[in-house]
Amino acid sequence: MPTKSLNPDHPLSLLPVDASTECSHYSYPPVTNAKSQFPTIWEIASLVSGDSEAQAALELVQAKVNATVPDVRVKGTPNGDFCTTPKHPNLPTDIIDLPEPRSFGIGFDDGPNCSHNAFYEFLRENDQRATMFYIGSNVMDWPLQAQDAITDGHEICLHTWSHNYMTALTTEQAFAELWYTRKAITLVTGVTPLCWRPPFGDIDDRIRTIAQALNLTSILWQSDSDDWRINTGTPPVTSAQIDANYQNIINGVNNGTYNERGTIMLTHELNNFTMSEAIKWYPMLKAAFSKLVPIASAYNLTHPYAEGNISYPDFNGNSAAAASSSSTSGSASVTGPIATGSTKTGAVSVTSGSSTGSVKPVQTAAGATSAALRSTLTSMQVVGPAVGAVVGLSLLW
Ligand SMILES: [Zn+2]
Secondary structure (H helix, E strand, O other), rough: OOOOOOOOOOOHHOOOHHHHHHOOOOOOOHOOOOOOOOOOOOOOOOOOOOOOOOHHHHHHHHHHHHHOOOOOOOOOOOOOOOOOOOOOOOOOEEEEEOOOOEEEOOOOEEEOOOOOHHHHEEEEEEEEOEEEEHHHHHHHHHHHHHHHHOOOEEEEEEOOOOOOOOOOHHHHHHHHHHHHHHHHHHHHOOOOOEEEOOOHHHHOOHHHHHHHHHEEEEEEEOOEEHHHHOOOOOOOOOHHHHHHHHHHHHHHOOOOOOOOEEEEEEOOOHHHHHHHHHHHHHHHHEEEEEEEEHHHHHHHOOEEOOOOOOOOOOOOOOOOOOOOOOOOOOOOOOOOOOOOOOOOOOOOOOOOOOOOOOOOOOOOOOOOOHHHHHHOOOOOOOOOOOOOOOOOOOOOO
């Protein structure tokens, strides 16, 4: 769960956060009015009573689980399952790397964080977009911060409702963790993601089947910065160890490790330390890799949401590239290990990304950008526009 803890090893000047303002709770009517349609935040999700749409979807998912992975039991204990290769046939391999040599999939887990303003500003100043793996409960808590991602052209993927070990949950719970997170993101931002990342990297074939049935591509990582472990464990993980992990991935570029395929490292929007680390290492990552890109751009997914009319820059269209030394750059495969959902992109024709890499802000479900709304906020109440109808989409199979 996000915290405001700060690592004393790191200068606060990197993130001049006024927590008393940034993290003051506010009431946002589109969310407040819809709360009864969602599970309790930060509790393991289950079906909301009377939610017939979710009930029908769950029955289809359950049938798919029974047919595909009848032998995979609910683990029941949060030990985690960290293999990224399915054991059952016809299940897609998780995404853990990128098709383009020496490219870097930039993304941050556990947001939206109420104190991410300076961090997002840093990304904006660097014309850098990333993949944001959002926790449903955080989206409900900080809806305007979630809208920042869309305003700034980041890609949004799901990171479950309550951030628990998914293999330990029942099929209903695992389904609900994804279903309601996606519903929250759609409610708040107007986009319906087609990708997710399991907390702790905990995934097995039952969870893969549930995700696939919901048309969600599972995105994991190849290396872990361990930024989320700061000051935890025995002995505690130190910032020096985390720095070494960052340095290690840069060394990997220099020694040819990523000459065939690019890579993904796990980093976080979890707290000010993790964001400070990302800011500190950004110039070095950018100098080392040919390009830092969100996952959608890395795979040329120019329509990464269920709303097929929303376009996103492809690999070449995404800017913030260092001087590229890759002779094969520009030929990124579009046939990455993406789950094949029949309704993923619909019949909307694919257009290439903007040549400048600028991404048009998406009109949110609430009909306004967060920046404009935030300026009108008081700490207690904001009068927002009526939320639009939640997009009703058939996302099964
Ligand atoms: Zn996480």
